Amino acid sequence: MIELYHIWKQYQKPQWALSDITFRAERGDFCFITGPSGSGKTTLLKIIFREIFPTQGQIVINRRNILRVPDHKIYSLRRTMGIVFQDFRLLFHKRVFDNIAIVLQVLGIARKDIRRRVFNALRMVNLHHKMWEYPAHLSYGEQQRVAIARAVVNSPKIILADEPTGNLDPELAFEIMSLFKEINKKGATVIICTHDRELIRHFGHKIFFLYKGKLLRKETL
Amino acid sequence: MNNLWQYRVRNVFSVTIICLSFLIVGIFLSLSNNLQYTAQQISKNMVIVFFLKKDLSEKDRNTIGEKLKKSSEVIKTQFISSEQALGKFLEKFPELQGIVNNLKINPFPPSFETTLKEKILSSDETQSFIQSMQNMKGIDDVQFNKDWVERMQSLSRLAKAVGFFLGGILILASFFIISNVIKLSVFARKDEIGILRLVGATNTFIRIPFLLDGIIMGILGGMLSLFVLFLVIKLFPLYLGSSLGALNELINFRYLSLSQSISLIGAGAVIGFLGSFSSLAQFLKV
Ligand SMILES: Nc1ncnc2c1ncn2[C@@H]1O[C@H](COP(=O)(O)OP(=O)(O)O)[C@@H](O)[C@H]1O
Ligand SMILES: [Mg+2]
Numbered sequence: 001m002i003e004l005y006h007i008w009k010q011y012q013k014p015q016w017a018l019s020d021i022t023f024r025a026e027r028g029d030f031c032f033i034t035g036p037s038g039s040g041k042t043t044l045l046k047i048i049f050r051e052i053f054p055t056q057g058q059i060v061i062n063r064r065n066i067l068r069v070p071d072h073k074i075y076s077l078r079r080t081m082g083i084v085f086q087d088f089r090l091l092f093h094k095r096v097f098d099n100i101a102i103v104l105q106v107l108g109i110a111r112k113d114i115r116r117r118v119f120n121a122l123r124m125v126n127l128h129h130k131m132w133e134y135p136a137h138l139s140y141g142e143q144q145r146v147a148i149a150r151a152v153v154n155s156p157k158i159i160l161a162d163e164p165t166g167n168l169d170p171e172l173a174f175e176i177m178s179l180f181k182e183i184n185k186k187g188a189t190v191i192i193c194t195h196d197r198e199l200i201r202h203f204g205h206k207i208f209f210l211y212k213g214k215l216l217r218k219e220t221l
Numbered sequence: 222m223n224n225l226w227q228y229r230v231r232n233v234f235s236v237t238i239i240c241l242s243f244l245i246v247g248i249f250l251s252l253s254n255n256l257q258y259t260a261q262q263i264s265k266n267m268v269i270v271f272f273l274k275k276d277l278s279e280k281d282r283n284t285i286g287e288k289l290k291k292s293s294e295v296i297k298t299q300f301i302s303s304e305q306a307l308g309k310f311l312e313k314f315p316e317l318q319g320i321v322n323n324l325k326i327n328p329f330p331p332s333f334e335t336t337l338k339e340k341i342l343s344s345d346e347t348q349s350f351i352q353s354m355q356n357m358k359g360i361d362d363v364q365f366n367k368d369w370v371e372r373m374q375s376l377s378r379l380a381k382a383v384g385f386f387l388g389g390i391l392i393l394a395s396f397f398i399i400s401n402v403i404k405l406s407v408f409a410r411k412d413e414i415g416i417l418r419l420v421g422a423t424n425t426f427i428r429i430p431f432l433l434d435g436i437i438m439g440i441l442g443g444m445l446s447l448f449v450l451f452l453v454i455k456l457f458p459l460y461l462g463s464s465l466g467a468l469n470e471l472i473n474f475r476y477l478s479l480s481q482s483i484s485l486i487g488a489g490a491v492i493g494f495l496g497s498f499s500s501l502a503q504f505l506k507v
Contacts, residue, residue, distance in 0.1 A: 050507070053507075071506050071507060072423075074507075075424075076421075078419060078420065083419060089412075089415075102417065103420045103421070106420060150420070
């Protein structure tokens with residue numbers, strides 16, 4: 001369960017990137033955050049995985065106030081999450097395989113299992129034939145799918161995806177959403193930022209509309 | 222490890238600095254070892270020489286000789302006449318033969334050379350024994366090597382202290398150099414560190430490769446300094462040749478003991494560890 005209480009975020013005065021956001025995502029929810037570019041979607045996600053701190057407000061994830069977790073213990077929160085970053089954040093000097101394997105390596109998982117699970121994750125995003133390529137040799141859409149495979153490889157309890165289909169053609173976007181939905185059916189909480197109305201209409205369950213940092217309305221379909 | 226090779230120029234630089242720092246410590250340690258050793262050698266042969274008045278009668282001389290032999294402090298005593306003393310001197314310094322011959326008179330007084338029981342030179346009994354002998358009629362002067370032993374020992378301590386002081390400063394410098402060299406490679410990989418943190422790596426997981434780099438640099442520096450020290454010790458006497466004569470014995474470097482060598486390398490490892498540990502701290506936030 002992810003609960004946000006009166007979250008405010010200001011990067012520079014005088015604008016507020018987020019103002020007074022309060023919402024809750026239950027365990028097993030499939031949520032969309034939508035809104036125009038610059039409305040604060042990425043900022044909101046970054047606050048949830050605690051890459052940045054809110055100026056004000058509290059966040060509770062699974063009954064833990066994550067703003068109080070010290071830096072050297074934050075890994076335990078991150079291990080419950082699979083994150084697809086808007087800018088992918090791949091390691092360009094490492095092969096696709098190693099980019100994904102790293103999630104499992106930090107957990108100390110055996111080499112053999114890592115190989116199998118990385119291959120499976122890549123097959124889910126239909127990219128297993130590029131396992132030994134370097135990310136720089138892949139298209140944007142392919143890099144995005146590597147980022148998605150990395151986010152799901154450890155079957156996380158929470159998936160946070162920032163415009164994960166932004167560079168994909170409609171059919172592939174649809175496939176990726178189905179993948180998230182499948183993981184969601186197994187009990188994971190999924191939060192996706194997107195402005196793809198087609199996808200929202202098709203997959204939407206809980207929808208949050210952001211506009212200039214304010215939460216305009218919530219819809220539950 | 223990839224890192225070590227990738228940034229080899231600056232790594233070679235920092236290993237060299239560590240090596241030089243430890244070399245300074247090593248040189249002084251070795252000097253100190255040698256002085257310590259010499260002091261030990263001297264105190265093993267506690268020889269006291271009682272110089273006699275030149276015009277001493279045979280009877281008085283025998284009285285002194287008897288007293289020395291009877292003393293419980295003494296192991297061995299031997300009379301050296303003026304002629305024997307001169308002979309010994311010429312044996313040691315044959316090149317001075319001409320000068321001595323020119324002197325016409327024999328400048329060496331007769332003496333008793335007395336060997337005392339080991340390591341009791343500074344004890345009260347020995348002191349009072351020497352005192353009582355000194356007051357005897359016919360004894361001109363007493364010469365013994367206690368002063369030398371003490372001088373050697375304090376010189377040895379001084380060498381060690383200087384070594385640790387200079388070395389300490391340099392080691393502190395090498396700590397900062399390692400720390401900054403590692404910081405450069407950490408900085409080059411700060412995006413990667415950020416990603417690792419976001420996918421749930423512990424700080425230890427992130428630190429290990431950098432710590433290994435630091436430790437390897439420290440150990441390499443330490444080992445290199447031992448090797449260079451070895452060369453210095455081997456080559457120094459060759460360079461100076463025999464020009465030093467008797468002094469050669471004193472400046473003769475003694476190589477470090479096994480435990481000193483291991484400590485030096487260990488210190489390198491510790492400095493490497495601490496240096497890289499400290500350089501990472503600022504990149505392990507958020
Ligand atoms: N690091 C930053 N420093 C300053 N301003 C920022 C930063 N990141 C985002 N912003 C601003 O915050 C607002 C929200 O940005 P963002 O969360 O990226 O929106 P979205 O993801 O919805 O496009 C924008 O006005 C953006 O310019
Ligand atoms: Mg964004």
